Amino acid sequence: MKTEKVVDHIVNWLKDYATNAKVNGFVIGISGGIDSAVTSTLCAKTGLRVLCVEMPIHQPPSHVSRGQEHIAQLKKRFENVEDKLVDLTPVFEEFKTEVVLEGNQATIDMALANTRARLRMTTLYYHAGLYGLLVAGTGNKVEDFGVGFYTKYGDGGVDLSPIADLLKSEVYTIGEYLEVPESIMKAAPSDGLFGDARSDEDQIGASYPELEWAMEMKDEGKTAEDFEGRQRKAFEIFMRFNRNNQHKMIPIPICEIPKELK
Structure with missing residues (x-):
């Protein structure tokens, strides 16, 4: 893969799309994982406004610390990057008091995991509407078109997908080129939807x-x-x-x- 040329191609594509859509830039959820780190860095390289949003819901401390490390690095490198922390844990807990939690526990756990993703999607679109931004997706080719490892209308609910034609290995290659923090490069991929440190491989x-x-x-x-x-x-x-x-x-x-x- 011609990494530098691929990066330039994605950055130009992002900038052209945003310009044609007459928006101010991008909003993206930061998870502490490689996909959101690479996508947010690509968005930052456009020079347009980039809002990175942390949306913890009972997140493992390691996920939170990696996300914060990445945001701090990104803000140091790019003046067009800003961030917000929206703690969705109280919202999630209140939601659980209003719905029926009966039946098979595994089914309930999966439904609640997808609910977390959809609460985050709603939060991103709130900020997108508030500031005139596009929601940038973080799905890669294997997740989006191979195994469908994402939540419909959750992390799958986006305006555009900058890395959806890249395999996971290619995302890591680009991450290394973009100088994504080593802690993220070495971390086991995880969707973080169950409140523990289980990896994607554990689930799949x-x-x-x-x-x-x-x-x-x-x-x-x-x-x-x-x-x-x-x-x-x-x-x-x-x-x-x-x-x-x-x-x-x-x-x-x-x-x-x-x-x-x-």
């Missing part, structure tokens, strides 16, 4: 290198029968997520009314 059952490989194999027309052992397991995991999360990757289905009924 496969690492990002394995998922990238499986994504490539699928594109080549391979099936699970072509592999054995761990490779077969990783491929089956990828295909299960890819199949089950198609509803996130395709347009919302519309019931088209036949002309003769109108």
